[in-house]
Amino acid sequence: MEPRLDCRYYIGEKPCKYKLLCDNCSHYDPMGIRILILKLGAMGDALRTTPILSELRRIYKKCWIVWVTDRESHPILQHNPLIDTLLMNDPHSIMPLLSQSFDLVYCLDKDPTVTSLAMQVPARKRLGFAMSPYGTLDIFNDASQYALALGLDDSLKFFENTRTYQEIICEMAELPYHRDEYIYALQTDDCHNARMILERAKAPGHGPKIGLNTGCGDVFATKKWPADHFITLTQMIRERFDGQVYLLGGPSEITENETIEKATAGQAVHTGSHPLGVFAGLLNEMDLVVASDTMALHLALAVRTPVIGLFGPTCSQEIDFYDRGEAVVISCDCAPCYRKTCRLDESCMASLTPESVVSKIKKYV
Helix, strand or coil, rough: CCCCCECCCCCCHHHHHHHHCCCCCCCCEEEEEEEEEEEECCCCHHHHHCCHHHHHHHHHHEEEEEECCCCCCCHHCCCCCCCCCCCCCCHHHHHHHHCEEEEEEECCCCCCCHHHHHHHHCCEEEEEEECCCCCCCEEEEEEHHHHHHHHHHHHHHHCCCCCCHHHHHHHHHHCCCCCCCCCCCCCCHHHHHHHHHHHCCCCCCCEEEEEEEECCCCCHHHHHHHHHHHHHHHHHHHHHHEEEEEEEHHHHHHHHHHHHHHHHHCCEECCCCCCHHHHHHHHCCCCCEEEHHHHHHHHHHCCCCCCCEECCCCCCCCCCCCEEEEEEEECCCCCCCCCCCCCCCHHHHHHHHHHHHHHHHCCCC
16 A cells, blocks of 8 residues: 555544545545745734735645744634644744745745744745845845835835735735735634624614724834723714724723723723634624724734724835725824834824724724
8 A cells, every 4th residue: 555645635643534545545635736834923914914825726726835823823824724734833843844845935924933944944946034144134036125125124114115015925925916805714603702792792872883992912002092082982983873882902901991981981892802713703793993003903804894994103005904994094203113112202193083083984884
C-alpha cells in the first residue's frame, strides 16, 4: 500500500475520515499549490488581510493554505473556511514548517520572528516582508516596495497615500485587486446568544439598533473618543431617530459603559463583555455601529454592518468601508500622528463632535 502523502485527507498516524486505504481511493484529493501566509495580529489587521484568500482561491483552484497567526488573532481566523491549516506562532507549530515545502510564502507582517521564519521555510517563491542580513526589515519582491515605504515615510503614509490596506496587501502579494470583502465565519450559537443578550438588555426606542463601541484597544489610547461625547451622542440618537442604543466593548470597557448607562438614565444599555464570537454576533444584530479605528470597526465590516468610523491619530484612507459607512475625520495640524500618548492637554479625538457623527449616521439608518 502506497500512502498518498499529498492528499488533503491524509493524516498518517490514523485512518482518514473515509477509513479507506489510499490505493484506488475515490476520495483522493491532492493539496495542489501549497501556500503559507504569515500574518500575526492585531486582530483588526489579521481580519483585513483575509480578502486575499478569495483571490488566492480564484487563481489557484487546487491549493492548500496554511496561515500562521498569534494567540490574539487566532479566534478571529479559526473558523475561516478558506484556511486549511491555522497555526499559532509558537515553537510547537513552527518547527514542523521548517521541514515542509511551499510553492508560495506571503510574509505580510513586519515582526522579526515572522520575517526570519519566511527566510527559512523551504519555498519556491517568497513575497512580502523579509529580514536583511543585518537583522533589519527588507522585502522579497519589488512589488512590496510601496508597503515598505509607507513605514519609512510619514508624509507618504499620513497625507499622500490614497490606497486601502487591501490594495496594498494585494500589490505585495502580486495578486489582482478585486475589492474582496473581509472573511469572518459567524457561528450559529454565537448569533443565538447575541439575540438572547439583546432580548434581556432591551434598549428603549423603536428605531434602528445602534451600537456604540466605546473602547480603542490597549496600544493606542489616543484613538479613544471621550465618554461625554458618547453620552451626548446617545441623547441625539434617541431624539432624532428613536434609536435603540447599545454600549459595546470588552473587559476594559465595562466600567465606562456602566457609567455611560447611568449618565444616560438607561437610554444607552450596556450589553456586557463577551467572547469574540458573541461580540461578532452583537455587531451583526446592529443596524449601525459607531467605533474608533479598532478591531470592532473591522469586525462590524466583516459581518456586513454599516459603520461610522472615528479617526484622529490614525489614517482613515487605508480603510475600505465597502459603501456601508464612512469615516469622520478630525482636522488638526498634528493629526494623524500614530502616537500612543498625546503631547497636548486634550486629544484630537475630543474635537470630533457628536454633531458630526450624527450627520453621518442619518445617511445609513
